[in-house]
Amino acid sequence: MTYPTALKLDDGGRLLITWSDQVTWSYRVRxxxxxxxxATCREKRNTPPADPFALPxxxxVELEPLRIGGMKPVGNxxxxxxxxxxHDTGIFTFELLRELGAEVSTS
Ligand SMILES: [Zn+2]
Incomplete structure (x- = not known):
C-alpha cells in the first residue's frame, strides 16, 4: 500500500502530496x-436541491477562496x-486521495 511521504501547500493554495512510490499528486482544495x-456531505450530495429556482x-466564508487549514494523520x-x-469531519483515506487530484509530471 502506498502512503504519503510529504505534504505541501503550493503558492496557488493547491495541496501537493508526495507518495511512497515517488510520485507527486496535486489537488485543488475545492x-x-x-x-x-x-456522512453530512455524502447526504448533501445525494439530496437534490429543494427548490431548483432558488439560489442559496x-x-x-463561502465566498472567500477555500483553503486547507490543517491536516492530521488518522491511524496509518x-x-x-x-x-x-x-469543516473538518472528513476522513480522506489514502485510497480516496489516490483517486482524486492529478499526477504532477516532474520531467
Ligand atoms: Zn464533509
Missing part, C-alpha cells in the same frame, strides 16, 4: 472539499482535513 466523504445565499490509512470554511 475538489477535495467537494469529495468530502463524511452564500455566507461570507487516512488524513483528516480541516478546511477554511470550518
Amino acid at each position: 475538489e477535495l472539499r467537494d469529495a468530502c466523504p463524511c 445565499l452564500l455566507s461570507k 490509512y487516512a488524513y483528516s482535513i480541516a478546511f477554511s470554511d470550518g
Whole structure:
C-alpha cells in the first residue's frame, strides 16, 4: 500500500502530496472539499436541491477562496482535513486521495 511521504501547500493554495512510490499528486482544495466523504456531505450530495429556482445565499466564508487549514494523520490509512470554511469531519483515506487530484509530471 502506498502512503504519503510529504505534504505541501503550493503558492496557488493547491495541496501537493508526495507518495511512497515517488510520485507527486496535486489537488485543488475545492475538489477535495467537494469529495468530502463524511456522512453530512455524502447526504448533501445525494439530496437534490429543494427548490431548483432558488439560489442559496452564500455566507461570507463561502465566498472567500477555500483553503486547507490543517491536516492530521488518522491511524496509518487516512488524513483528516480541516478546511477554511470550518469543516473538518472528513476522513480522506489514502485510497480516496489516490483517486482524486492529478499526477504532477516532474520531467
Ligand atoms: Zn464533509
